[in-house]
Amino acid sequence: MVENLAQDESLYRIEYENYIILIVDDNPVNLAVVVNYLETYGFELIIARTGRSAIERAESVQPALILLDVMMPGIDGFETCRQLKANSATKDIPVIFMTALTGIDDRVMGFKVGAVDYVTKPIQQAELLARIEMHLSLRDLHKNLQANNRQLQQEIQERERIAQSLHVANTEILALNQRLTSENVRLEAEIDIARQIQQMLLPPQSELEQISGLSIAGFMQPTDEVGGDYYDILQYEGRVKIGIGDVTGHGLKSGLVMLMTQTAIRTLLASGQTNPRYFLTTLNRAIYENMQRMQNKRNLSLTLLDYLPPPVGEVATLTVSGQHELIVVVRRDGQVELVDTTDLGFPIGMVAHIDNWVMERSIELHGGDGLVLYTDGLTEATNSEGYYYGLERLCEVVSHHWAKSVDDIKDAIVIDVNQFIGTEKLADDLTFVVIKRK
Helix, strand or coil, X not given: CHHHHHCCCCCCCCCCCCCEEEEECCCHHHHHHHHHHHHCCCCEEEEECCHHHHHHHHHHXXXXXXXXXXXXXXXXXXXXXXXXXXXXXXXXXXXXXXXXXXXXXXHHHHHHCCCCEEEECCCCHHHHHHHHXXXXXXXXXXXXXXXXXXXXXXXXHHCHHHHHHHXXXXXXXXXXHHHHXXXXXXXXHHHHHHHHHHHHHCCCHHHHCCCCCEXXXXXXXXXXXXXXXXXXXXXECCEEEEEEEEECCCCHHHHHHHHHHHHHHHHHHHCCCCCHHHHHHHHHHHHHHHHHHHCCXXXXXXXXXXXXXXXXXXXXXXEEECCCCCEEEECCXXXXXXXXXXXXXXXXXXXXCCCCCXXXXXXXXXXXXXXXXXXXXXXXXXXXXXXXXXXXXXXXXXXXXXXXXXHHHHHHHHHHHHHHHCCCCCCCCEEEEEEEEX
């Protein structure tokens, strides 16, 4: 591979989803490292050994992204980037510098000439792929926004009666375009989309109030790095399906897994499937096969609870299946019990078949009893000293306020977590659900 790259700037191409990456570096060893890594992901790769040839190839080929070395013979990377951004044919192509220079002045210079990001040599492969994926997503979103903007302007001309609403939408799109261009916000558009997905899937208060025999309050506060927290409460023909889960990773891919999970659960519930083990194994197979098709390595922890309202005066039973965090069961007098879900399932979407791992467990609920479900973003919320909020503190707050309404308990948890972390930012979504039998 090094010998091939040492030839007179020969092209190296791999066809995959029309993503072309131009790699510019005069060092054949550095080129080999980057090419060998990106080759495994199927990108179409083009090589340039000088700044001048990089400018020519960028203009003729129009790559989706450029990886550009700073220190090169002839014109260096800074001047190459400056000329690319001055050319109307190449100015919108995102440029990521690859450099051993770590000084602030060098980074500032890179951003001034138009680069969107830096990766420091020696190249860390996982970081390189993450930054490439991020800026390719940003580029695609930018193109979509431009297309939407053109469509909105056409509709403004054709439909005068909705001109005002289209104007508002057009203004928002233009504002987002300006932010993406001028602020270089890391994956801001993807974060906005993921947040919208999370918020759209949350069960509305009107649905929760229709559930017989249970009082329910849920809370989700997305962090800046949007993850894939999931919770839902679905009612169908008298049965109630309660779910809570956490997708690995962050960003749009995690949000997409959460969306697929919610849709699959609703579909299985609507089809009349009531067997908890079959329900979970079927859900896993659907998510796994979609992950394979998408080449998405995400998976999620997921616990599902089934509740069938009992006759008046009788004990209610919750059937639990699936692996997630500990379940906090709270008795009427505030006493807390913990239910371990480790042996009740397996991460969803990791393997094709989880039949041998899925088990069930029952929890009895008398009047006034209930439970708290949560994701690790709550218990692992960190203060300025690096300490976790922790499960023990959560249990103390819940137990102390259990005589109150579920909304008051929810508010007490939120207040206590915020007091604990102070000015620190959340590292993960803060999600939990409080359920109490009436």
